[in-house]
Amino acid sequence: MTADGQRTGGGQRTGGERDKTVGRDCSIAGALGVVGEKWSLLVLREVLLGERRFDQIARNTGASRDILAARLRGLVERGVLARRQYEQRPPRDEYVPTQAGRELAPILLALMDWGDRHVTEGPPPTRFEHDCGAELEPELACRHCHARVTAGSTRLLRLGSVG
Amino acid sequence: MTADGQRTGGGQRTGGERDKTVGRDCSIAGALGVVGEKWSLLVLREVLLGERRFDQIARNTGASRDILAARLRGLVERGVLARRQYEQRPPRDEYVPTQAGRELAPILLALMDWGDRHVTEGPPPTRFEHDCGAELEPELACRHCHARVTAGSTRLLRLGSVG
DNA sequence: AATAGTCAGTTGGAAAATCCAACTATGCTG
DNA sequence: CAGCATAGTTGGATTTTCCAACTGACTATT
CATH class of the missing domain: 1.10.10.10 (Winged helix-like DNA-binding domain superfamily/Winged helix DNA-binding domain)
Known part of the structure; x- marks a missing residue:
């Protein structure tokens, strides 16, 4: 568990193994390698x-x-x-x-919001208020144009290879 | 695995058990109950x-x-x-x-972005361009004031109980 | 000083989830 | 029919997780 895993490792591999059947080189996998365990x-x-x-x-x-x-x-x-x-x-x-x-x-x-909308029945168990005074309804936005980012509003520039 | 889990179940419990030692009633847990498995x-x-x-x-x-x-x-x-x-x-x-x-x-x-910044060494393996033409750098924003949402910019209104 | 209580873990053994390679099933193609 | 492709399933080994009970350090009580 030598805090490696990163670059190519990471993945969903729970322990701290070395790349074998890696999968795509990808920072989602990297992030899940750090916080994706149960x-x-x-x-x-x-x-x-x-x-x-x-x-x-x-x-x-x-x-x-x-x-x-x-x-x-x-x-x-x-x-x-x-x-x-x-x-x-x-x-x-x-x-x-x-x-x-x-x-x-x-x-x-964001996960909480998705859970509120798609899995939890009834009113949200936990709620936050944003600094602006409104009840928090978070959305992902583009840092540059500030428009909402959805599944369809992006285009792939470069894709990690499958190691 | 009867697609329940929701409300109180969900949690990190992998199978589709019933609440026993549940944990906090929370849509993060609910969401992870749906997409949180390895x-x-x-x-x-x-x-x-x-x-x-x-x-x-x-x-x-x-x-x-x-x-x-x-x-x-x-x-x-x-x-x-x-x-x-x-x-x-x-x-x-x-x-x-x-x-x-x-x-x-x-x-x-958002996970990819976090992984790019905190776990992947070197340049991001995968990159997207937003509709606006800029390379995608996503951030969570408040739907109402459009300001950035961070760990410190929210206040708890209501907290799910610990079942 | 003994007794009980709190907090933060550790331990051992059973149960569950995952891994892996090989196998099945279906339909197509030559 | 033999061979290939796709989409799984199977059995058995390995790894993780679960659970209850236990340890160890310290405090508070009597």
Whole structure:
């Protein structure tokens, strides 16, 4: 689990193996290699919500404690979370998001929005308000023209090869 | 695997079990219950890229054929993909994205962007151009004020409970 | 000082998911 | 019919995950 996987590895391969039957060279696969394991994104959700202690994260995600310990270790290794002592008397550590971890927040919000619209029945269980005062309805936009980005509004410039 | 999971189920639970030690009621968990299994998002990537045949998807993702068959079946059941005959003479089916599936494209693009910036070394293996002519650099924006949405620009209005 | 409680994990063994190569099934083509 | 292509399925090995119970460090209580 030597924090490699990147470039060609990554993929969906859970462990930290070496490329064998790789698949397409692709940063989606790379990203999933870092946060795509079971429970990782839910752990990150809790941390971003401010829940930073082991027991709470375990309770709120539903992950079993051994897997949670493994995920936290992995996310710290890969730079998504950092571990910090927040109390000395009983020496206690907490997990906080790194910059890279905070930059996953939009992805979680987009996933939440999709889940609200396509899987959750009834009203959204969790809701956010944006700084502008409106209830958050996120959408992906182009940084340049600020128009919405959808499946049909892009054209492929270059495609990663299939290693 | 009765396409339930939703509301409270979903979670990270891979099979289609019933809530036991659920975790927070949350549409992120719900969404991951639909597309969070290993390989699902890479399969969707291929389908959205236009690769719609079994063998190609297998090759381009690196998933083994049995798992791929299970994923395709699951994604069709859950309404992310649809199966359609594209040829009669040798009767052949292809997998195409549904509307819900196409609406996952922004999430894949956001993941790709994050991967480009935080895990892939070197230049992005895959690049898109937006309709506006600029190379795509996606960001999450508020549908109302069109400002960028980051980890710090939202406030929690309501939080799903921990079932 | 013993006892109990909290927190953050670790352990061992069972269950489930994934991997892999080989095989089947269907229809076409020569 | 033999050979090829596509789309899976099968069986068995390997890897992950689950689960409950346990450890270890420290604090609070009596």
